[in-house]
Amino acid sequence: MDRLLDRLGEIHARVRRIAFLHYYTWFVRIMLALAFLPSGYRKIMGDRFTKEDIGEVSLMFDALYDHFGALYFAIGLCQVVAAVLLLVPRTAALGALVYLPISIGIVIVTTTLDFGAGTPTVTSLLLLGTVYLLCWDWHRVVGILAPARLPAAPRRFGGTEQRVRA
Numbered sequence: 001m002d003r004l005l006d007r008l009g010e011i012h013a014r015v016r017r018i019a020f021l022h023y024y025t026w027f028v029r030i031m032l033a034l035a036f037l038p039s040g041y042r043k044i045m046g047d048r049f050t051k052e053d054i055g056e057v058s059l060m061f062d063a064l065y066d067h068f069g070a071l072y073f074a075i076g077l078c079q080v081v082a083a084v085l086l087l088v089p090r091t092a093a094l095g096a097l098v099y100l101p102i103s104i105g106i107v108i109v110t111t112t113l114d115f116g117a118g119t120p121t122v123t124s125l126l127l128l129g130t131v132y133l134l135c136w137d138w139h140r141v142v143g144i145l146a147p148a149r150l151p152a153a154p155r156r157f158g159g160t161e162q163r164v165r166a
Contacts, residue, residue, distance in 0.1 A: 005142075012138045025136050028129045029092060032099060033083035035126055040083065043076020056113045078102055086133070093140035096133040103127045 015021065042049065046069075049061040064072050079102060085095025103126045109115075110123045134141055 009139070012135075016136070021136070025133065028132060029086045029095075032126060032129050032133070033086045036079040036083040036099070036102075040076040040079030043072055044080060046073070057115055060109070060113065075102070092133065093137035093144060096130055096137060097141065097144065099130045100127075100134065103130050 039049070048065055078098060082095050082098040082102060085091040085098060088095075103123070107120070107123045107127050111120045
């Protein structure tokens with residue numbers, strides 16, 4: 001398993017040296033943040049998801065709004081937090097991790113309910129963009145999910161340098 005992770009790390013390092021992908025990664029981060037900011041803000045402010053009746057979708061969101069107000073607010077808060085984290089380079093990996101379960105839920109809802117043509121495709125692209133960002137920041141994601149794999153950090157104790165697990 002360690003050998004596989006080391007090999008993936010080598011491939012990851014090579015891919016991250018491609019200049020175009022740095023610009024593309026920023027584009028994906030901005031697009032994903034723009035997708036969550038307005039809808040998350042509406043939920044935080046207590047506005048309904050949609051003002052018009054669009055069938056089963058309206059029933060589901062109205063029930064969520066009417067009976068699970070705290071959950072509705074929490075979903076909106078998570079969406080805004082994920083969007084902001086994505087826009088800060090130091091926290092982008094954490095933002096993608098927060099974004100992942102939300103986007104999975106959105107894909108499930110849009111594919112099981114009749115949202116209209118194209119919506120499942122758009123939400124699937126949101127999920128694909130999130131997976132791309134997790135792959136791009138793989139070196140950080142591994143550190144968040146499995147901190148034991150981090151290399152030992154040098155620390156000084158009593159004038160001598162020792163290796164200590166971070």
